[in-house]
Amino acid sequence: MTEAQWLDSAHPEMMLRYIQRVVPNDRTWRIFAVRCCERVRHLLPDERCRDALDTCARFTEGSASASDLAAAEDASNAAFTEFDDSLRETAAAAIHAACLPNDMHLYAPCATRQAALLVWPRLQRKLEYRWQASVLRDLFGNPFRPVSFSPDYRTSTAVALAAQMYEARDFSAMPILADALQDAGCDSADMLDHCRGPGPHVRGCWVVDQVLGRG
Incomplete structure (x- = not known):
């Protein structure tokens, strides 16, 4: 994959394959899985899946333990084995993949693919x-x-x-953050342009996480 392809791609598949080789960071991968699953939360079939997703999100924030995550994994797996239709199985599979304990560079792409498959019609899935x-x-x-x-x-x-x-999960002040970083001596075009760009920005944004010392 080239840099130009990374910057312009409208589909994550090639990007995922590339970055799997260079960034094994479990936390960032899990955040990606969680953000994609949160987008389809309204399509999750039962409370077990929704609760498991919430636990997984809290785990990325450091407010849920490994045992909490393991319980969420068990719950989503139980839901998957009990469901008997493809839509609910797909939803439970997405959450289960997000809740696995390790190797998220391998499993987060599974979660995000399954999450996208819940979106219909195909034009909406493309978006x-x-x-x-x-x-x-x-x-x-x-x-x-x-x-x-x-x-x-x-x-x-x-x-x-x-x-x-x-x-607040409201990133409308990103351009103001760019000004603050510039005032502090930051001259990185990549960082400043990211803050001033159209987004989207989510919890886990690489610039915000750097400012907050997360990662």
Whole structure:
């Protein structure tokens, strides 16, 4: 895969295959799985799947334990084995893959593919794939051009902005964060352009996570 393809792709498949080889970070992969499953939460078939997804999301935040995650995995697996129609099986399979304990660079793509398959009609699914590709760029940045982040960029203003957006799940202040980073001495075009770009931005955004020291 080329850098141009990474930046322009409207489908996540080739991007996933590429980044699996270069970024094994379980946390970021799990966040990707969770964000994609949250998009189809209204299509999840029962409380077991919804509760398991919530637990998985809390695990990425550090507010759920490994044993909590294991219980969520068991619950979603039980749902999968009990369902007898393909739509509900697909939904449970997506959540189960997101809740597996390790090797998320292998299992998160399974979760996100299954999540996209819940979207219908096909035109809408195509838009879902486009959103997933954009979120990959938001979470992983540009793997062809890694950006060094200086602790000097973590001014009180930048941290406050990032924390507010993270907690509210409202990233409309990203351009203001770019201004704060620039005021702190950041001259990375990749970082500043990402903040000022059209998004989407989600919890786990690579710039916001850097500002907050997450990862």
